[in-house]
Amino acid sequence: xxxxxxxxxxxxxxxxxxxxxxxxxxxxxxxxxxxxxxxxxxxxxxxxxxxxxxxxxxxxxxxxxxxxxxxxxxxxxxxxxxxxxxxxxxxxxxxxxxxxxxxxxxxxxxxxxxxxxxxxxxxxxxxxxxxxxxxxxxxxxxxxxxxxxxxxxxxxxxxxxxxxxxxxxxxxxxxxxxxxxxxxxxxxxxxxxxxxxxxxxxxxxxxxxxxxxxxxxxxxxxxxxxxxxxxxxxxxxxxxxxxxxxxxxxxxxxxxxxxxxxxxxxxxxxxxxxxxxxxxxxxxxxxxxxxxxxxxxxxxxxxxxxxxxxxxxxxxxxxxxxxxxxxxxxxxxxxxxxxxxxxxxxxxxxxxxxxxxxxxxxxxxxxxxxxxxxxxxxxxxxxxxxxxxxxxxxxxxxxxxxxxxxxxxxxxxxxxxxxxxxxxxxxxxxxxxxxxxxxxxxxxxxxxxxxxxxxxxxxxxxxxxxxxxxxxxxxxxxxxxxxxxxxxxxxxxxxxxxx
Amino acid sequence: xxxxxxxxxxxxxxxxxxxxxxxxxxxxxxxxxxxxxxxxxxxxxxxxxxxxxxxxxxxxxxxxxxxxxxxxxxxxxxxxxxxxxxxxxxxxxxxxxxxxxxxxxxxxxxxxxxxxxxxxxxxxxxxxxxxxxxxxxxxxxxxxxxxxxxxxxxxxxxxxxxxxxxxxxxxxxxxxxxxxxxxxxxxxxxxxxxxxxxxxxxxxxxxxxxxxxxxxxxxxxxxxxxxxxxxxxxxxxxxxxxxxxxxxxxxxxxxxxxxxxxxxxxxxxxxxxxxxxxxxxxxxxxxxxxxxxxxxxxxxxxxxxxxxxxxxxxxxxxxxxxxxxxxxxxxxxx
Numbered sequence: 001x002x003x004x005x006x007x008x009x010x011x012x013x014x015x016x017x018x019x020x021x022x023x024x025x026x027x028x029x030x031x032x033x034x035x036x037x038x039x040x041x042x043x044x045x046x047x048x049x050x051x052x053x054x055x056x057x058x059x060x061x062x063x064x065x066x067x068x069x070x071x072x073x074x075x076x077x078x079x080x081x082x083x084x085x086x087x088x089x090x091x092x093x094x095x096x097x098x099x100x101x102x103x104x105x106x107x108x109x110x111x112x113x114x115x116x117x118x119x120x121x122x123x124x125x126x127x128x129x130x131x132x133x134x135x136x137x138x139x140x141x142x143x144x145x146x147x148x149x150x151x152x153x154x155x156x157x158x159x160x161x162x163x164x165x166x167x168x169x170x171x172x173x174x175x176x177x178x179x180x181x182x183x184x185x186x187x188x189x190x191x192x193x194x195x196x197x198x199x200x201x202x203x204x205x206x207x208x209x210x211x212x213x214x215x216x217x218x219x220x221x222x223x224x225x226x227x228x229x230x231x232x233x234x235x236x237x238x239x240x241x242x243x244x245x246x247x248x249x250x251x252x253x254x255x256x257x258x259x260x261x262x263x264x265x266x267x268x269x270x271x272x273x274x275x276x277x278x279x280x281x282x283x284x285x286x287x288x289x290x291x292x293x294x295x296x297x298x299x300x301x302x303x304x305x306x307x308x309x310x311x312x313x314x315x316x317x318x319x320x321x322x323x324x325x326x327x328x329x330x331x332x333x334x335x336x337x338x339x340x341x342x343x344x345x346x347x348x349x350x351x352x353x354x355x356x357x358x359x360x361x362x363x364x365x366x367x368x369x370x371x372x373x374x375x376x377x378x379x380x381x382x383x384x385x386x387x388x389x390x391x392x393x394x395x396x397x398x399x400x401x402x403x404x405x406x407x408x409x410x411x412x413x414x415x416x417x418x419x420x421x422x423x424x425x426x427x428x429x430x431x432x433x434x435x436x437x438x439x440x441x442x443x444x445x446x447x448x449x450x451x452x453x454x455x456x457x458x459x460x461x462x463x464x465x466x467x468x469x470x471x472x473x474x475x476x477x478x479x480x481x482x483x484x485x486x487x488x489x490x491x492x493x494x495x496x497x498x499x
Numbered sequence: 500x501x502x503x504x505x506x507x508x509x510x511x512x513x514x515x516x517x518x519x520x521x522x523x524x525x526x527x528x529x530x531x532x533x534x535x536x537x538x539x540x541x542x543x544x545x546x547x548x549x550x551x552x553x554x555x556x557x558x559x560x561x562x563x564x565x566x567x568x569x570x571x572x573x574x575x576x577x578x579x580x581x582x583x584x585x586x587x588x589x590x591x592x593x594x595x596x597x598x599x600x601x602x603x604x605x606x607x608x609x610x611x612x613x614x615x616x617x618x619x620x621x622x623x624x625x626x627x628x629x630x631x632x633x634x635x636x637x638x639x640x641x642x643x644x645x646x647x648x649x650x651x652x653x654x655x656x657x658x659x660x661x662x663x664x665x666x667x668x669x670x671x672x673x674x675x676x677x678x679x680x681x682x683x684x685x686x687x688x689x690x691x692x693x694x695x696x697x698x699x700x701x702x703x704x705x706x707x708x709x710x711x712x713x714x715x716x717x718x719x720x721x722x723x724x725x726x727x728x729x730x731x732x733x734x735x736x737x738x739x740x741x742x743x744x745x746x747x748x749x750x751x752x753x754x755x756x757x758x759x760x761x762x763x764x765x766x767x768x769x770x771x772x773x774x775x776x777x778x779x780x781x782x783x784x785x786x787x788x789x790x791x792x793x794x795x796x797x798x799x800x801x802x803x804x805x806x807x808x809x810x811x812x813x814x815x816x817x818x819x820x821x822x823x824x825x826x827x828x829x830x831x832x833x
Contacts, residue, residue, distance in 0.1 A: 046549075046567070053553040143699030144683070184573050187684055189605045189661030189829070191573060198580055198608075202572025322696075323689045323712045331539075334689070336549075343796070345712020408577075409568065449686070456683050457655055457699070 007129055010357030014365050019059050023362060026063040027370045030070015034086050035077050036403060044071060045332045057340035058355050062362040064336060065316070068329050069121070069363075069370045072272075072312050076113040076305060077374075077381055081106060082396055084215035088206055089272035089308035091438050092280040094214060096293060096300030103296050106382040107240035108247075111375065115248060116255065116302045118371040120309035123259035124266065125363045128317050132349065139267050139318045144453035145464045147268070149474035151447035154274040154439070156482035157281045163293075164433045166485070172432050176440025177448075179204045186445070187452045199412040206442045208404050208413050209420050213434050215400045216421025219393055221428060240382075241375055244298075251302050254283050258303045262310025267318060272311040273442050277435070279307030285484070313363065320344055320356065526772040528563040528590055535593040537578030537602075539571040542659075542687055543624065543706055544596045547761055547793075551594075551781075554789050560780060563590075574598055574660065576608040583614040585766040589773040592618065592765045597664040599760065599813075600820040605662040607831030612817065615764040617810045618777045621785070623758040623800040626668055626704045626725040627745060631695055632718055639722050639751035642702070646678045656680040657691045657700030662829040664759055665691075667820070668704045668725060670827040671755045695719060706759070707742065708797035723748040725757045730798050742798040758800060760816065762809065778805050 013019065033044035045067055052060035075087030080097035093113060100109035127135070142150075159169050182193040183203025194200040258279040265275035283303035284293040293300045312329075319330045323344040337344050342352055349356050384392070404417040427434060458464035466472045480487065534552060538544045548567050555565050570578035575598040582593045593615070603610045628639065636642040646654045658665025661684040669682050683700055685691045688709030695703045695710075696718045703710070704725070713719045715737050723746050724730060730742040748755055765777060784790055785803065794801055804812055824830055 046569075049549060049553075053557050140693065140697040143694060143697060184606070185661075186686065187661055189574060189663065189684075190831075191606050191608075194573075198573075198577070201577045201580075201608075322693050331687075343712045343715070346716030346718065347712065408570070408572075453683050453685070456681055459652060459681065 003129060006353060006357045007361060009354070010359075010361030011365075013058060013354060013358035014062065014361040019062050019358075019362070020365075020369075022055070022059050022063040023066045023366050023369055024373070026066025027070040027073075027366065027373050030067040030072075030370075031074035031077075031374060032070075033067065034071035034074020036086065036399070036406075045329055045336075049332065049336050052336070053340075057337075057342060058358040060336065060340060061333070061355070061359050062366070064333055065359060065362060066366045066370070068312070068333070069366050071329070072121075072309055073114060073117055073370050073374045075308075076117065077110065080109045080113060080301075081381065081384060082215065083218040084396070084400065085210055088210070088442055089276045089304075089312070091210060091214070091273070091435065092276040092304035092308075093301055095280065095304075095435065096295070096297050098218075099294070099296035100298070100301070101385060105296065106385055107378055108244045108298060109301050110378045110381055111241045111244040112248065112298050112301045113305045114371060114374045114378070115245065116258075116305040117309035118367055119255055120259055120262050120306035120311075121313045121363070121367045123306075124263050124310040124313035125360065125367070127263055127314065128363070129360060132317060132321060135267055135314075135317055135321075139322060141470055142268050144450045144457065145467065145471045146474065147270070148447060148450035148454055149465060149471045149478065150265070150268055150270045151274070151443050151450060153474055153478040153481065154270070154278050154443060155447070156478040157278055158436055158439060160481040160484040162281065162433065162436070163284070163290075164431075168432050169436045172427070172434065173436040173440045176437040177444045179209065180441050180444025181448070183445075186449055187456075199410070202408060203445070204416070204441060205407050205413065206438070207407050208416050209441050210438055211400045211404050212417040212420025213424035213427075213438065215396065216418060217424025217428060217434075219396060220421060220425040222389065222393070238376070238379055241378060247298065248302070251299050254287065254299055254303050255306050257282065258306035259310045262307035262312075263314045265307070266311035266314025270311075271315060272308040274439070275311035276304035276308040277439055280304040316363075320348055320359075321346065526589070526770065526776050528561065528776075530590045531564045531566050532561070533591045534565050534567045535578045535582060535591065536567060536569045537571065537575030537593060537598060538596060539569060539687070543708060543797075544594050544761070545569060546708070547621070548594045550789070550793050551784055554784050554787050555780070557789070558783070558787060560783050573606060573608060574602045574663070576602050576606060576610065579603075579610045579615075580608065582764065582766050583610055586768045588766045589769050592763055592777060594621075595760055595762050595764060596624075597667075597759045597820070598660075599762075599764075600817050601663045601667070601824065601829075604821060604824050605829050605831055612764065612813055614767060616767060616769040616774060617813060618763040618765050618774055618805070619781050620760060620762040620802060620804040620809050620812065621781060622761045622794060623802055624706050624708075624761055625730060625798055625800055626664070626757050626759070627707060627710070628672075628722040628725070628748065628753075629692075629695060629703045629705055629710055629714075629719050630701065630722060631698055632720045633698075634701075634720075636722070637720075639746075639748065639753050642722060643676045643678060643753070646676070646680070651679045652681045654678075654680050654702070655700040656682050657685060657694050657703045658682060659686070659688045659691055660684055662824070662827075664757065665704050667823050667827065667829075668755070668757050671757070671823060672704075672753065674826070675753055675755050692719065706797065707799075711736065711796070711798070721745045723751045723753060725755055726800065727756055730800070732795055732798050734795070760813070761799070762813070 045064055052063055075090035076093050079085045079090040079093040080101050083094050083098040085091045085094055097109045159166055162169050182200055185192050261279045262275045280303050284290045287299055289297055289299060315330050319334050334344060401414050404413045407413055454464050465475050534548055536545050536548045552565050552567050555561050570581055582591055585591045599612050630636055636645055656669045666682050669680055673679055688705055691703050692705050692710040692713050694700050696713050710719055717737055725748050729747060733741050733743040735741050
């Protein structure tokens with residue numbers, strides 16, 4: 001009950017005119033940051049951080065967290081319209097969002113994405129409001145072994161649940177792992193696979209790979225198909241929002257499941273990217289419309305967007321209560337908290353009530369404001385597709401190049417982006433799935449690090465992955481997901497044999 | 500007519516010439532200053548750089564903006580190489596941590612601190628030996644005895660990075676006490692502290708700022724500080740104790756001192772005026788209340804050195820790191 005009183009006090013803080021103004025400003029800036037590939041939430045928040053030093057801490061964090069929400073919303077826009085994910089967690093949104101846009105249903109896809117984002121975030125905020133202390137102690141149980149188990153589950157559910165031939169999926173994933181291994185080996189502190197080149201010190205950044213594989217690769221494919229851009233008949237009408245809303249409640253099971261996956265992955269803290277992939281993979285397997293996934297199914301947009309936003313929101317909880325950021329953006333926000341003299345950790349909820357509950361209230365309001373802002377812009381975004389391909393393609397190329405350059409301010413990255421573009425085109429031509437490759441680049445080094453940390457701790461014994469109920473359960477779930485098709489086949493064979 | 504135009508032009512040249520002459524007397528930035536952080540966002544060096552950026556912006560200490568850029572690739576090697584290759588560009592400064600020494604030694608990248616121009620030491624970061632508050636050890640002796648009794652390598656020490664300051668301290672502690680830890684590297688100091696709270700490791704050597712929240716929450720217990728003297732901050736943090744009440748490791752029979760440099764360097768071939776400008780800027784930063792609050796929150800050692808004193812300090816530390824890392828077998832093989 002005390003939480004509710006605190007929350008209402010928080011609403012009073014967040015609803016001050018200055019804070020509302022700051023909120024809208026933050027959302028708009030965030031959407032812009034999310035739309036530009038490469039800039040990303042973490043960079044965006046870092047760049048804008050100094051702006052907030054002259055504000056009171058509560059207003060400052062409201063502004064920064066609204067930039068974060070805005071970036072989460074904005075990431076979906078380019079994924080759906082151009083097949084270029086603005087953020088890592090919107091990769092899964094491209095799978096069905098982009099086909100929808102090609103079929104002239106960009107408005108529906110955008111509305112579904114934004115609304116699901118809002119639902120996911122709302123679910124996570126309610127969870128934070130009600131069970132914050134409980135959740136914080138759950139996060140403490142995650143050591144290296146538990147973290148590896150979560151990554152393992154994400155990889156396995158991708159191999160086992162995808163409808164692509166498993167060996168092609170595994171081959172694509174292995175290329176991703178190899179790319180993720182380049183750079184500094186964080187366990188031994190040695191450089192590997194850099195061949196003495198200083199450009200490769202940093203390894204292959206995920207964003208460069210994604211901009212190339214998806215963005216440039218897509219442009220090459222479209223060019224081959226004769227410079228036609230198939231989104232021409234996109235409707236420009238705000239009514240599309242209401243029509244899509246009528247359809248959405250049908251997917252409540254997917255939504256709920258994605259919310260839970262998202263919250264869980266956000267807290268553990270594996271982050272929004274594996275959450276969106278996992279949620280998409282599971283929805284594809286269990287949905288009655290699963291066969292249509294990848295061809296422009298609205299449910300395929302709902303699942304990853306809900307999970308990504310729930311995870312992105314839930315990731316703030318371990319940051320506030322433990323001082324451990326659940327995402328790169330949360331890491332920058334953490335730095336901000338320290339600068340304003342707020343010490344995240346177990347005592348923050350006790351000592352800085354006004355700040356914490358002001359922030360939580362702003363999560364409710366910020367997301368609502370964000371939803372309204374982006375939904376009113378849906379027709380404008382969708383109208384971009386009416387521009388002829390010969391005009392839009394060079395613009396996309398320039399945008400991609402700027403995005404790739406801005407990741408590390410390096411021209412080498414722009415060259416790498418083009419190389420990835422050609423690779424992406426070839427892989428698509430040979431029907432290799434790109435998603436497992438991307439997943440492996442994002443999570444490969446983290447999974448490797450957790451695996452080796454676990455083995456260091458257990459002095460080389462693999463038993464550490466089954467040493468307690470938590471890690472054991474996740475590992476078993478992973479194995480079941482990996483061999484899901486085989487289990488299904490075996491089961492149906494047993495039945496036919498019995499009959 | 501033509502003649503007068505020429506006159507005006509000459510006069511303009513003369514004035515602008517005088518202008519440039521005046522500028523060399525007291526140099527100041529004419530473009531935005533890039534402030535390189537050779538580490539990721541959210542870490543200790545990043546926090547300090549962004550605090551400085553905030554102070555400079557808020558108090559209007561510089562006419563040009565200051566832009567913080569993270570170049571963390573190859574354990575910071577990316578950032579150092581960037582500054583090394585920016586000779587004659589006075590609009591680039593870098594904040595250092597111990598990877599100034601450890602990264603070139605461990606990875607063999609072609610870089611040495613002498614490739615840059617030293618500006619000033621801003622502060623020194625302390626290291627504290629931490630254990631989980633649920634554990635029975637109340638003193639260094641009790642802890643070391645427990646490590647000695649446990650099977651070799653079964654006690655886990657968590658730390659930031661590999662072959663960097665945390666692992667160097669761990670090796671030095673092993674040497675001083677004749678024990679053996681299993682060192683587990685993590686990406687960031689905050690994560691290390693939480694792993695200790697969750698009992699996934701048995702001890703850490705976190706910086707004060709990384710672990711203070713958990714100490715205040717009653718989850719962690721400090722055993723000793725790796726400095727020659729106790730820390731100066733007497734404000735109570737937990738259990739009636741403040742930073743000042745943490746004994747030095749030496750007084751507890753663990754003869755080991757380690758402090759981490761938080762200093763500023765700039766690009767090679769900088770002139771004296773350019774260095775003077777930045778020294779003056781950081782003197783102004785240090786005088787602000789925000790900086791003093793930041794120092795207090797992280798219990799920093801506030802030693803400030805410039806010029807020859809600073810270079811000498813860095814040189815001594817470099818030798819020391821080389822010896823420590825050689826003994827630990829951390830030097831690059833190629």
